[in-house]
Amino acid sequence: MTEESRTFGYLCPECGKAVIASRDPFTLAASDAAIECDCGGAVLRTRYDGVRYHITVPCGLCGGTHTAVCPPERMLRGATALACAKTGQFSCFIGPAGTVEQKMKELSILAEKERQDGGENAFVDNVIMYEILSELKDIASRPDGITCQCGCRQWKMRVRRSAVDLICPDCGGRLRIPAATDRDLDDLCCHMKLTIPRAKA
Ligand SMILES: [Zn+2]
Numbered sequence: 001m002t003e004e005s006r007t008f009g010y011l012c013p014e015c016g017k018a019v020i021a022s023r024d025p026f027t028l029a030a031s032d033a034a035i036e037c038d039c040g041g042a043v044l045r046t047r048y049d050g051v052r053y054h055i056t057v058p059c060g061l062c063g064g065t066h067t068a069v070c071p072p073e074r075m076l077r078g079a080t081a082l083a084c085a086k087t088g089q090f091s092c093f094i095g096p097a098g099t100v101e102q103k104m105k106e107l108s109i110l111a112e113k114e115r116q117d118g119g120e121n122a123f124v125d126n127v128i129m130y131e132i133l134s135e136l137k138d139i140a141s142r143p144d145g146i147t148c149q150c151g152c153r154q155w156k157m158r159v160r161r162s163a164v165d166l167i168c169p170d171c172g173g174r175l176r177i178p179a180a181t182d183r184d185l186d187d188l189c190c191h192m193k194l195t196i197p198r199a200k201a
């Protein structure tokens with residue numbers, strides 16, 4: 001019997017790394033599997049009770065641990081994904097190596113994005129950020145106060161920890177306004193208008 005080996009992938013909640021490892025189906029049926037992150041901070045476990053597989057997965061999205069029960073068809077064939085109960089996103093993948101690697105790449109990008117969003121309210125300097133945002137409001141209230149080189153007069157704002165990005169919805173051009181020090185504020189105050197550089201095609 002030659003069965004394709006199964007690849008498991010999850011994000012380590014401790015260090016944020018993608019943990020990917022393979023086990024052959026025979027081993028999965030014969031003994032419990034433990035797939036540990038290099039950092040030692042997380043381990044995925046599988047247990048076969050003779051009927052179904054019980055899987056315990058550390059979750060890189062919510063930081064918790066989830067358990068799932070899978071019949072052998074689902075565990076040993078095709079590709080399957082386990083969802084995080086808190087975020088509703090898939091946080092663990094089981095399947096052929098290529099599929100799991102691809103899915104893990106997407107998951108890493110998603111997790112990175114959520115980390116950045118989560119940090120949105122933690123500014124390097126709250127007072128400076130507040131001043132920068134109100135100055136931007138003043139600039140935006142002037143006729144053509146904020147425009148893009150491409151001719152677009154609309155813009156979107158993204159607030160980061162130490163900067164504000166003005167983004168052109170048309171061409172994707174981006175102007176980063178540092179918002180961490182007094183000097184950043186002085187710099188912004190010299191501008192009557194702001195121009196977003198056109199995104200390079
Ligand atoms: Zn780790």
Ligand SMILES: [Zn+2]
Nearest residue numbers: 059062084085
């Ligand atoms: Zn979760």
Ligand SMILES: [Zn+2]
Nearest residue numbers: 148150168171
């Ligand atoms: Zn533009």
